[in-house]
Amino acid sequence: MQKLSLPLPAPDALAASLALQHLIIDEIHQHQGWIPFSRYMELALYAPDLGYYSGGATKLGKDGDFTTAPEMSPLFGATLANLAANIFTQTSAQVMEFGAGTGKLARDFLTECQFSGITIDRYFIVELSGELRARQEDLLQDFPQVTWLQEMPVSFSGLVIGNEVLDAMPVDLVMKTEQGWCELGVALADAGADGETGPRLLYRERACDPARLAQIPEAEELPQAYMTEVHAVATGFMHSLARMLKAGQTESGRGSAAILIDYGFPANEYYHPQRNEGTLMCHYRHHSHPDPFYLPGLQDITAHVDFTAMAKAALAGGLDLLSYTSQAAFLLESGIANLLARQSPEQVMAYLPQANALQKLVSPAEMGELFKVLVVGNGVDLPDGLLRHDRCHRL
Template sequence: MIHNTHEPDSLPVPDANALAASAALVGLIREEIAAAGGWLPFDRYMERVLYAPRLGYYSGGARKFGRGSGDGSDFITAPELSPLFAATLARPLAQALEASGTRHLMEFGAGTGRLAAGLLNALGALGAEFDSYSIVELSGELRERQRETISKLAGPLASRVRWLDALPDRFEGVVLGNEVLDAMPVKLFARAGGIWHERGVAKSGDGGFAFEDRRAGEAGLDLCELDAALLAEIDAETDVGTDYVTETHAAATGFTRTVCAMLKRGAAFFVDYGFPRREYYHVQRTEGTLMCHYRHRAHGDPFVYPGLQDITAHVEFTGIAEAGVETGADLLGYTSQARFLMNAGITEALGELDPADPARFLPAANAVQKLLSEAEMGELFKVIAFSRGLDGTLDAFARGDRSHTL
C-alpha cells in the first residue's frame, strides 16, 4: 500500500541554498532506496534526514532553536523560553552531584548552549562543586554556536566545558538530556484490515518520497520480539477492525540503556514530551504521534523539505524506564515538568523578581506560566531520572512522583 502526502501550502519556502541542500539529500536517499530494493524502513529514512553528514537537519547548518519564524528557527525549547528553567533545573542537578559524591556533568544535544550556560551560572551561584561540564554534540554548526553562547554568558566557568564526539565507556556524575529522546528515529507500524504492516518509504513519481506499507513477515520484514509483543498488546486493547498507526522506539530505549550502563555512579535526567505506555497506545490515539516542525509550524508530512525540518515523535516513557532499570540502574523518579519545576523552586525563583518592574517581571511570569501550565508544557513534558549510588530520592521528585504509572 502506498500513501502519498502533500506539502502544506502554508509553509514558508526556503531560500535557494537551503533548497539545493535538501535536493542533494533527497538524491542520496533515493539512491539508498534503489539500492535497498525500492523501500526503506521509516526509522532509516528519519535517521538520514535528521543526521546525514552535512545535510541532515541536526548535522547541517540550518538554524533550529529560536523564538519565532522571523529569526529563521523552527521551534522553541524551555531554555530559550526562560532563564528560570536552567536556574531551577540546576538545583536537583546540584543535589544529585552532592548525594553521589561526584564532580562531573554531561549534557546531550545542548542546542544553542543557552541551557549549559544557565546551568553553569546557577551551579556556581549555588556553590555546587564540580570539575567539568561535557557536551556530546554531533553537529559542528551547533558546537560553534554553543561555544559562542557559553563563552559569552558563562564567564570563567566556560573553561570547564569540553565537547565529546562519543560517549565514554564509563561516567561518574550527572547526565542531562533535554528534548533528546524525541529526536531518536522511530519505526512506524500501520494496521489495516486487521493486519499489521511496517510503514516505510519509497520513491514517488514527482522526485520525492511516499509512504509504502509492507506486511510484516513478508520480504524479510520479520518483527522483532518486542515489536511483535507490543502490536499484540495493541490488538488486545483496541478493535482490530479499526485502522491504527503508531511508532516503536528501539533507538530511544537503546540510547537510554547505553547511558545507564555507562553511568557507574550519579544520576541521569531526561526531559521530554510523551506518555507512559498505556496512554501512548491508547485506543483513541489511532494516528500516532509523529510530527514535523518548520518555522514554528507543526504538520504531519515528513517528506516536506527533507533535511530542513525537524521530525519528532512523543516519548513512550514506560519503555524508557524499563531500558534504564534493565541495566541495574534505579528509577529515581518520573513526574510532570510542572511538578518537577515547582518542587525544585521555580515559583520561588520567580518571586525573587520585582513585580514593580513590569518590563522584566511580566515576560518572566508569562514564560513560567508556559513551563507550568497543563495547556502548554507543564503536563505534556515529563522528567524521568535514573541513578546509581544515591540513597533515597531528590527534592524535585518528593511530591507528585508518577513512577507507579509506568
C-alpha cells in the same frame, strides 16, 4: 497527502534539501527500493552537512522552527543547577548534557552555579552537530568547565541531562492491516505518478518483524488501520546510558542520576485505541504538520516518547526508577518559583517576562502537563519534595 502551504525556503536551503533527497533516493535504490522509516528519519535529521541537525539551518528560537524551555527562560537551567547541588552530594560533581541545542541550558546552569557557589568540575556536552557545537562554543567561551564529546563515553558519574533528546531519535512505523501488522518504510513513487515530474518519497508496507511489536501493549486488540511508532533507537540509548552509569559507579564508587525531559505518555496512553494515527509530527518555521517527506533536512521530525519503554530499558540495564512526573511538578518542587522570587516584581521590565515564561513552563494548558520528566539512576536518592507528585505507578 494534502499539499502543504508553508513558507518557502531560501534558494540555498532548497538546494541543500534537494541534495539530501538525492542522497535518500540513492540509498533506497541501493536497498531494493525500500528503507525503514527509522533510516529515512536518521538521514533527514543527521546526514552529514545536509540533515536537519547536522546542517547549517537555524533550529531554535524565534528565527528557527521551534522553541525549547531553556530558550524561554534562564530559570529552567538555574532550577536544574540547584537540584544538581543536592545530587552532587551523592555523585561526582560532573554534568553530561545530550542535545544541548544552542548551549543556552548549559550557560544558565553554569551561571547559576557561579552565583550560588555550586561546585562543578566538568560539564560535558555530547554533540553530533558541528553547526550547533560552534554556536555552543561561542556562547560558553567563558566557562572552562565545558568539554565537548562526539559520543557517549564508557563510564560516567554525575548528573545526566537530556532535554528534548528522546523525541528526536529515529522511530519505526508500524500499521495494523487486514493481514496483520506491517512495517511502514520509505519507497519511491514512479516518475509521472500523480502528476509528479520525478521520483517522490512515499510510505510502503512490508511484513513486520513480530519483535517490533513488543513495545505495544495488547497490540492484537488495536483496530485495523491503526498506525503508530516504536522506539528501538531510544530504548537502545537508554541501555547504553545504563551501561555508562553502571561503569561509572564501578570505577568511582559514586552514583549518578539522569533527568530526561520530553513530551510523551506512558504506554497505555501512547497506544490508546483512539490515538490511531500515532504521534509523528514535523516542525518547520513554527508551523506543525504531519508530512515527514516535506523538504527533508529543513524541518524537524519528532515523535512523542513512550516513557514506559524508556523506564523498562533503564531497569533492564540495572538502573533504578527514581521519579516520573509532570514538568510542572518537577520544576515547582525543585524551586523554580523561589528563583523567580529573587527578581523584584517592582522591576517590571525584568520581572514580567520571567513570570510569563514561568507560567508557560508550568501551566497545564502550556508545557506543564504535556512535558514529563523521567529520572533514573544508581546510588542516588532524590529530595523528598520531588517524590510528592510521583507517577511511576502509571508506567
